[in-house]
Amino acid sequence: MHPNTPLPDYFSNCTHCGFCLAVCPTYKLTGDENNSPRGRLRLWSEEAAGRLPQDKWTDFYTDECVGCLACETACPAQVPYGELFEHTRHDLVATGRSKPPLALRLAAAAVAQPAWFNLALLPARLLRNLGLSLHRFLFKGRPALLQSTAAYARELMQEHRPTGPRVAFLTGCLMEAAFREINFATVRVLIENNVQVVVPEDQTCCGAFQEHTGLTGAEALRTRNRAAFLPLAVDAVVSNSSGCGYSLGKSLAPDKPVRDVLAFLGELGPVRRDRPGSKARLYVDLPCHLVHGQKAAGIPPNVLDATGYAWELAPSARDCCGSGGVYNIQKPENARAILAGKSAFLNEAEGAPVILGTSNHVCMMQWHSAGATGLVTRPYQVSHIIQLLDPVAGFAVRPKAPASATC
Numbered sequence: 001m002h003p004n005t006p007l008p009d010y011f012s013n014c015t016h017c018g019f020c021l022a023v024c025p026t027y028k029l030t031g032d033e034n035n036s037p038r039g040r041l042r043l044w045s046e047e048a049a050g051r052l053p054q055d056k057w058t059d060f061y062t063d064e065c066v067g068c069l070a071c072e073t074a075c076p077a078q079v080p081y082g083e084l085f086e087h088t089r090h091d092l093v094a095t096g097r098s099k100p101p102l103a104l105r106l107a108a109a110a111v112a113q114p115a116w117f118n119l120a121l122l123p124a125r126l127l128r129n130l131g132l133s134l135h136r137f138l139f140k141g142r143p144a145l146l147q148s149t150a151a152y153a154r155e156l157m158q159e160h161r162p163t164g165p166r167v168a169f170l171t172g173c174l175m176e177a178a179f180r181e182i183n184f185a186t187v188r189v190l191i192e193n194n195v196q197v198v199v200p201e202d203q204t205c206c207g208a209f210q211e212h213t214g215l216t217g218a219e220a221l222r223t224r225n226r227a228a229f230l231p232l233a234v235d236a237v238v239s240n241s242s243g244c245g246y247s248l249g250k251s252l253a254p255d256k257p258v259r260d261v262l263a264f265l266g267e268l269g270p271v272r273r274d275r276p277g278s279k280a281r282l283y284v285d286l287p288c289h290l291v292h293g294q295k296a297a298g299i300p301p302n303v304l305d306a307t308g309y310a311w312e313l314a315p316s317a318r319d320c321c322g323s324g325g326v327y328n329i330q331k332p333e334n335a336r337a338i339l340a341g342k343s344a345f346l347n348e349a350e351g352a353p354v355i356l357g358t359s360n361h362v363c364m365m366q367w368h369s370a371g372a373t374g375l376v377t378r379p380y381q382v383s384h385i386i387q388l389l390d391p392v393a394g395f396a397v398r399p400k401a402p403a404s405a406t407c
Helices: 007-013 025-030 037-048 056-064 070-074 081-094 102-111 114-120 122-129 149-160 173-178 180-192 208-213 218-229 242-252 261-268 288-293 301-306 332-347 361-372
Strands: 166-170 196-198 236-239 258-260 281-284 310-313 354-358 381-384
Touching: 025 332, 037 056, 037 081, 056 081, 070 081, 070 288, 081 208, 102 114, 102 208, 114 122, 114 173, 122 173, 149 180, 149 196, 166 180, 166 242, 173 180, 173 361, 180 196, 180 261, 208 218, 208 242, 218 242, 236 242, 236 261, 242 258, 242 288, 258 261, 261 301, 332 361, 354 361, 361 381
Parallel strands: 166 196, 166 236, 236 258, 281 310, 281 354, 354 381
Antiparallel strands: none
């Protein structure tokens, strides 16, 4: 552990009750006590107390953790496992005991420079526009090649002039660079629901990438985002990516609330899409960093109703899909095994088409890979829930919202 961080005090909170075992994806895969939250806590505490020398098995089991935080939700003693895990991972990288692959180290440097990162991923946006998928994580879409979300939001704000709550929108690094059409849909949905949208152009990566990899640089990104968001006169900062929202929330707390955009819309009561005669069925998966990180109850039912589709929660909707930020890149075999159990139901699911809906782009990438790698052998569609609320074009702004609807 970092010598200036008094985190070992937290270890005594663990009562070894075992509630975390039932929800831990790596323990369920292996049955190995060390590959569970309480097993890792024991290894970390023994090292911190000096009773265990630096050990390769501590490093191995730390790297095995997905970081889904399901153990925090299950823990009756409220052990801050995520904080302990993040500090331990950073410490292992800083001391050379763990080293992320070169590609991830380069990516971590790139996301800190949004303009260059957006330019670097222009070919990915082009391929997606052409309907070409050259990677298991690259699902099809129609992102704008050159126009930014900030420019698009200004354009729609000027055209529609909504009068309701005012929000600042976190566009995200990978979301903006590769999956920009989801950001555009988010802007359209918010404005259709009479929400004023501000997109600060000096925002940067939320720091989640550095948290997932253990690399340095997160605090510099947090400082930049505090400077970008805190001075704004807004009712809330909203994010359409649960992992990014969770990370930014830690940066802006307690000065500015960061809300998941679907939860925000749920309080307003979103415009409903009508789909008469549709035989489609929506299966909803809940991202880990939404329910275990942000501690949200889930995606509001009135938001899911507003999609116009018949919907239900996917089996094991609150369990990890194996994406884990960059876990599916660092531990592809584990990630695939975790996804295999989650995605099997799609082979027999009812609906024409079958839609797997979630609220995190990294989860969308993982769910797309189920079809690309043969885990799911029938056609299905992966969508962000915000896309299912999207008016696409030609929408009318709602009447001015009452003051009580302001979040």
